[in-house]
Amino acid sequence: MSSQCRSILPSKLYRAEQIKQNEADCAHRNGIDLYQLMEKAGHAVFDCVLARFPTAQHILIIAGGGNNGGDAYIVARLAIQSGMNVTLLAKNKxxxxxxxxxxxxxxxxSAQGTVLDLDKHLDSIRQLDVDVIVDGLIGIGLEQTLRASTAEVIEAINHNSAPVIAIDVPSGLNANTGQPLPIAVIADYTVTFIALKPGLFSLDGPDHCGQLIYSELGLRKEFESSVSTDLSLIHRDTIVPIPKRKQNVHKGSFGTVLVIGGALGMGGAAFMAGKAALRSGVGKVYVMCEAGNEGMITQLCPELMVTGLEMLEVDRYLAEVLPKVDSVVVGPGLGLTKWSLAVISELLKQETWYQTPSVIDADGINCLAYKLDKQDGATQDAFARPDKPWVFTPHPLESARILGETVQSVQADRLGAAQRIVNKTNSAVILKGNGSIVASKGHSAINMSGNPAMATAGMGDVLSGVIGASFCAWQLNQTSLQKKLEIATYLHGLAGDFTAKESKIGMIATDVIESLPAAIWNCQEYNNKVQGN
Ligand SMILES: NC(=O)C1=CN([C@@H]2O[C@H](COP(=O)(O)OP(=O)(O)OC[C@H]3O[C@@H](n4cnc5c(N)ncnc54)[C@H](O)[C@@H]3O)[C@@H](O)[C@H]2O)[C@@H](O)CC1
Ligand SMILES: [K+]
Structure with missing residues (x-):
């Protein structure tokens, strides 16, 4: 999401219906009516036209039948008044x-503008040689799947090679979920008003918005103070600061993490999680893997304390090591085998586990979902336990497995799915994907760091190690579970952004591990300079 404008973004997110229900009242309390608000919206978009396309002479404006279309007419009038050639196409003229x-x-x-009938000029939208297109077809008023004739208009806009500025939301995009219904305008810029909507930051939203320009229309303060929300954004200004370390410290000061995984053939995953924890600043990391893998993991990273175990040795090891650790990462390379299911069964018997902050990732999730499916009592009891310091970190397929749903239903409403997993597991959740969602009971936050180069094997193992570290390496004892997970998720993405500065292809997970110290340092420096911490 690195193309999006971050520095001035608010931290709060609001659903489309919250904006619709409250914008009029907020505007009135600020002494303006909705038409004046529309004028402000149109001016904000026209400012974007002037700033980004200062030499534009011919502008194509598409106006829908609602207030998003209203904004488009204001832009069109301003363009005429500044001497541009304006082609305005509107539904039913x-x-x-x-x-x-x-x-x-x-x-x-009144400003001598001409309104042409949109449906008779579909070919013009496809072919007209213009400097910029303004999309004012539909904003936050989109309801359900697009009507076929509207989908055709959007398809035509996307066909034209001219740059596109979307008004408020790229038309066709669900502003709450980031899902095109089923297609949406692919904009170069989106000027969004009053409050940020979650769909602009998750799933397909960022690919459709292009660069996001936030224009509060003078209402941000009023809106944020009078409308509460359970959604937020994770960016540099919203994460809690990691304190600088004192000089007089030792490895015991920064905690111990236990990674459980690394079945035969999958030792690399446990190595990556363990090394990511070390690179995030953890004092000591144990790795418990399947017997036979300990040599290769030790060779890859001699700083890890690796033990390879047969099934029957697992209970004794867990009873001995669990009380010594500050957090557990369960799942990297664990597999879904007799050995891994036995490991999970033994873990479920350990009372200490339920009090220890734990990351449950990958096959850790798959094993538990499998056991749940088999109506395993211990797993059902574990899920039902309230207030566990646990986080599940599923990707959409693993989410679908936990919920007994399809990937499509998870992706159609990622925020909703994350909360359903929170409720089902009584744990926090990080639902991975573009705009990863960090959720705990009653609150969800969307992460803005990271990039497409991170769509590669092992990246989740690295994230699980970073989260393991967040429980002990950064001295965030007073920080809530939600906030710890937000900073871990943000730093993981930032390390990915540092590693993939230019090309967004070909980065691998172990590269990202090496960027973790720089990402942490960068955030500490930023906090020192900007927030005076
Ligand atoms: N006066 C106001 O209320 C303000 C509204 N603002 C703008 O107004 C927008 C919201 O306006 P509205 O609530 O009128 O809604 P929109 O204008 O976003 O959408 C309604 C239009 O979309 C069409 N539509 C909805 N679902 C459709 C579907 N599935 N297939 C095809 N067409 C569909 C409707 O027929 C209608 O023409 C905001 O996004 C923003 O751009 C801003 O101007 C700020 C002030
Ligand atoms: K639009």
Whole structure:
């Protein structure tokens, strides 16, 4: 998501319906009416046209039948008034418009603007040689799947090679979920108003928004203070600071992590999680793997304390080591075998585990989902236990397994799915994917760091090690579980951004491990400079 503008972004996110329900009241309390708000919106978009395309002469504007279309008429009037050649295409030539949007259309017509019928000019949208296209077809008023005729308009906009500025939301994109319904405008810039919507940051949202420009229309303070939300963004300004270390410390000061995984043939995953924990600043890392893998993991990283175990040796090891560790990472390379299911069964018997902060990743999730499917009592009891300091870190397929749903239903509403997993497991959740969601009971946050080069094997193992570290290496004892997970997720993505500066292809997980210290240092420096910590 590195193309998005981050520095001035608020931390709060609001769903489309919250904005619709509250914008009028907020505007009135600020002494303006909705038409004046529409004027402000149109000016904000036209400012973007002038700033990004200062030499533009011919502009194509698409206006829908609602207030998003109203904004488009304001942009069109401003463009005419500044001497541009404006082609404005509107559904039914704007004849069915009502209220403020109708007033906006009249202001355009009064400025000698001409409204053309959208449906008769589909070919023009595809072929017209213009400097910029403004998409004012649909904003936060999108309901359900697009009507076929509207989908055709969007397809035509995407066909034209001219740059596109979307008003508020790229048309066709669900502003809450980031899902195209089923297609959406692919914009170069999106000027979004009043409050940030979650769909702009998750799933396909970032690919459709292009560069995001936030224009609060003078309402941010009023809106944020009067409307509560359970959603937020994770970026540099929202993460808690990691304190600088004192000089007089030793390895015991920064905790011990136990990684459980590394079945035969999958030792690399446990190595990556363990090394990521070390690179994140943990004092000591134990790795418990399947007998036969200990040599290769030790060779890859001699700093790890590796023990290879047969099935029958697992209970004794866990009873001895669990009380000594500050966090557990269960799953990297664990497999779904007799050995791994036995490991999980032994873990479920250890009372200490339920009090120890734990990351349950990959095959850790798959083994538990398998046991749950088999109606295993110990797993059911573990899920039901309230207030465990645990986090499940599923990707969409693993999420579907935990929930007994399809990947499609998870992806159609990632925020909803994350909360369903929170409720089912009584744990925190990181639902991975573009705009990973960090969720605990009643709150979800979308992460902004990271990039497509991170879509490669082993990246989840690295994240699990970083999370393991967040429980002990950064001296965040007073910080909530949610906030610890937010910083771990952000730093993992930032390390990925540092590693994939240029090419977004070909980075591998072990590269990212090496960037973790720089990412942590970078955030500490930023906090020192900007926040005076
Ligand atoms: N006066 C106001 O209320 C303000 C509204 N603002 C703008 O107004 C937008 C919201 O306006 P509205 O609530 O009127 O809604 P929109 O204008 O976003 O959407 C409604 C239009 O989309 C069409 N539509 C909805 N679902 C469809 C579907 N599935 N297939 C095809 N067409 C569909 C409707 O027929 C209607 O023409 C915001 O996104 C923002 O751009 C801003 O101007 C700020 C002030
Ligand atoms: K739009």
């Amino acid at each position: 704007g004849e069915a418009l009502e209220g403020d949007a109708k007033v906006a259309m009249h202001s355009f017509v």
